Every structure is written in structure tokens, then in C-alpha cells.
Amino acid sequence: MAERNITAYVTILHTKDSPSGGKFVTCLSNEYGLIECFLFGGSKSKYRSLVLPWHTGRIWLYKDSKHDLKKICDFDPECLFAAVRSCYESIMLANWASELMIKTHGLGGTGFSVMQELLTTIEAVVTQPTFNAPVAELMRACKILFGVKVLNSTGYFQKTYACEHCTGTNTENSVLYYSQNTMGFVCEACSDEGSLPVQNEAVKLLFAALEKPMYECLTDVDALTSLEASVLDMLGHMLERPLFTSALL
Numbered sequence: 001m002a003e004r005n006i007t008a009y010v011t012i013l014h015t016k017d018s019p020s021g022g023k024f025v026t027c028l029s030n031e032y033g034l035i036e037c038f039l040f041g042g043s044k045s046k047y048r049s050l051v052l053p054w055h056t057g058r059i060w061l062y063k064d065s066k067h068d069l070k071k072i073c074d075f076d077p078e079c080l081f082a083a084v085r086s087c088y089e090s091i092m093l094a095n096w097a098s099e100l101m102i103k104t105h106g107l108g109g110t111g112f113s114v115m116q117e118l119l120t121t122i123e124a125v126v127t128q129p130t131f132n133a134p135v136a137e138l139m140r141a142c143k144i145l146f147g148v149k150v151l152n153s154t155g156y157f158q159k160t161y162a163c164e165h166c167t168g169t170n171t172e173n174s175v176l177y178y179s180q181n182t183m184g185f186v187c188e189a190c191s192d193e194g195s196l197p198v199q200n201e202a203v204k205l206l207f208a209a210l211e212k213p214m215y216e217c218l219t220d221v222d223a224l225t226s227l228e229a230s231v232l233d234m235l236g237h238m239l240e241r242p243l244f245t246s247a248l249l
């Protein structure tokens with residue numbers, strides 16, 4: 001970003017009021033990954049109500065090299081994801097995903113599409129309640145699907161669909177446990193005392209989810225949520241320390 005005027009397609013992830021009345025803004029862009037910028041203007045700025053978490057659209061920034069600051073000049077939100085803000089569970093999930101994106105620097109620059117997919121899926125689930133499950137359970141399933149797509153795009157998800165430990169010597173059906181030691185799904189012979197039992201069908205669903213839009217994977221919410229502890233363990237290894245918002249989910 002050598003030029004002084006920058007434009008990017010972004011999702012606002014987090015904002016924080018500054019003592020001067022402006023806002024510190026963290027956004028995730030398609031072009032540059034995570035961007036930290038600043039909104040001047042206090043309560044009179046017309047952008048105050050536009051620059052809010054999960055609003056998505058084109059932003060124009062001016063880079064002040066002397067003060068090492070990127071100033072927001074214009075923002076045109078195309079999608080507000082208003083439904084995401086309509087219930088507690090969806091707000092908490094979007095907050096958790098935003099924190100994950102900030103901690104990982106937007107998955108090293110590749111996180112925009114995964115975050116977009118999550119917000120679009122949440123919006124669809126909340127506004128079209130055609131699913132046969134409570135919203136809280138659907139949000140848990142979305143969390144697992146988002147988690148596995150994050151792991152996959154950062155190389156932390158084991159793609160081989162066989163026992164992670166003795167790969168090649170077992171058939172698909174032998175996967176019956178999640179092993180925290182190998183951070184993967186293993187057969188009975190390779191499991192240890194700390195391994196978590198999993199359903200083979202649920203693991204199959206998780207692998208299939210990598211090839212499908214999140215929205216189409218919400219057909220078996222119980223199977224997905226049964227893998228919550230396994231997916232969160234893998235994410236824990238990737239993140240190294242827990243997210244603040246984890247406690248709220």
C-alpha cells in the first residue's frame with residue numbers, strides 16, 4: 001500500500017470510540033487483509049452510523065505517513081447484515097468470528113471470503129427460519145462450519161479421510177475418535193485415554209462441508225454440534241490462546 005489514497009472492499013469487524021470522539025476501526029478487506037483505520041468527525045460525522053460492525057462495502061482511505069494513520073474519507077456500505085444484529089446468539093457468533101479474524105490478521109490475508117460466507121449464512125438462517133432447529137443450535141452449527149473452513153484455509157485441518165495416525169492402513173469407517181494429541185480423527189487402535197468419541201457419519205459430514213456452501217450443510221445440526229469439542233480443540237491449537245469472546249458463546 002505505497003499510494004496515499006487507498007480503496008478496498010471491506011467488512012467492518014470492530015470499532016472503538018476514541019477520547020476525541022472519533023472511532024478506531026478494524027476492517028477486513030478482500031484486497032489487503034486486515035486494515036486498521038480511523039474515523040474523524042465525532043457525533044456530527046455522517047459516517048458514524050455507517051461505520052458499524054459487519055457493514056460491508058467499499059471504503060476510501062487516505063494514508064497519512066507522517067502520523068502513520070489511515071483516515072476514512074468515504075464508506076459506501078452495500079450490505080448491512082442487519083439480521084445478524086437481531087438476536088443474542090447471532091451477535092455473539094459474529095463477535096467471536098470477528099475476534100478470530102483480528103487475532104489471525106484476517107487468516108494471513110485470506111479470511112475475507114470465509115467471513116462473508118458466515119455473515120451471509122447467519123443472515124439467511126435468521127431471516128428465513130425454514131430449518132427444523134432452534135436458532136441457538138443453528139448458530140452452534142454455523143460456528144463449527146466456520147471453524148472447519150478457517151482451519152482448512154490455514155492448513156490446520158487434516159484432509160486425509162482416514163485415521164490420522166496410521167493413515168493408509170484403515171478404511172474410512174474406522175474413524176471413531178478425535179485425538180487431541182494428533183489433532184485429528186483416529187481409529188480405535190490409535191485412540192488414547194484423552195480421545196473423544198465421535199460418530200463416523202458426523203465426521204463424513206464435516207469433510208463434505210469443505211466442498212459445499214455453509215448454508216447447504218445445515219441439514220444435520222445434531223451431527224455437526226456433536227463435533228464442537230473436536231473443532232474447538234483444533235482451533236485452540238491454531239490460535240494458541242483462547243479468544244475473549246469464547247466465554248460468551
Ligand SMILES: [Zn+2]
Nearest residue numbers: 163166187190
Ligand atoms: Zn489408526
